[in-house]
Amino acid sequence: MKRMFMLFALCVFFCNSYAKDYFKLGFEAYENLDFYQASKYFKKGCDLGQEAACYGLGDLYHKGLGVPQSYAQSIKYHKKACELGHKNSCFNLGALFSNGDGVQRSYVQALKYHKKACELGDNEACNNVALIYANGLGVLQNYDQALKYLEKACKFGHEKACKFFSDL
Template sequence: MAYDLKKEDEVKDYIENIGIEYRFGCYKEQKPEVCHLLADYLEAIKKDFEKAAKVYKSNCLEYKFGKSCLKIGNYTLIGRGREKGDPAEALIYFEKGCELNDPGACLHAGMLLTATGPGVNIQRDVPKGYNCLKKSCDQNDDMACHYLSGMYLTGVPKNVQDFNPHNPEKNKNIDYLIKPDKKEAFRFAKRACELGNMFACANVSLMYKKGDGVEKNQDESKRFFEIAQSLQKAHETTKEIKFQQGLDGK
């Protein structure tokens, strides 16, 4: 049946039929991809976050669909579709998604496992978190590569309380889980930049300028600065277009 999407009643019928098709594909045909679409439909169209959460969770644990693990992880982290957030439970879903090779789930798992500070109720496990971030970066997630670059730039102290960002000389005498390594920091920053991370491009520019982890090169510094500016403008343009079109990014 062809729908006239200029007519409100036909738009409503079209939307309802999409929901019926997704339910059939998920519950009857048991297709994980369609179950994820059903959850997206419940989230974006119906605004029923509780039901969406149930579908994402089931699709993650029963059908082993990595993208759904990422979504239910995010829901659990921020408390969407439930009373309150639970980072420790969210980590379970992120780790499951990472096992299923979803780069976003690996990124979130890695960040939670290496996080410190008030309100963090997760046992810090930097080696495990590093492996999650590395897996995500290897799957071309720009934020994971950027995060790894930062870890190598400052190092990851065994005891966070011993680290003083304003006293580099004192930091030389503390124990590190990951020692500062400017060359590795540059390598991951450049990879993140290649994947379109404007902050990483700005860091690469600065590292070329200062000779951190790479030989000084003013021409390359200028080139990467221009790349960072170009990516920033593209990002601002995209945000403006989304605003004008009424789009709500996930």
């Protein structure tokens, strides 16, 4: 039993190490404008559970760089990255649902993903949650919740939120 646990621990360590290498390789390919190769590396890293690689792949599908443009694939990989804790992917999902880019506009879904990004420290996402509550977009208008998230946005460094919050 102890031996099996040790093998599992080693696998987790090495799998994560390989995933980080794939992300790094993908990022280098991206910087060199070799988007096809970046997509291959990001896919391998994402398959190993590396959230930044999933984010990169979602971004490539969103923009159609190195892969066919596909909102469905972009959403798939951004959702995986978000579930793994990548705040930019959570924010991007919130934006896609807010704007109806490649999906049916849904402020309920936008709120869900912006809240998650806010919990992960994204100040713009916190501000977006405040706006959704303040304007009653897909939810009942709730100024208390709007102020709560506006304060979080300020705490995370959103200058306009801080200005607005201080003027109250």
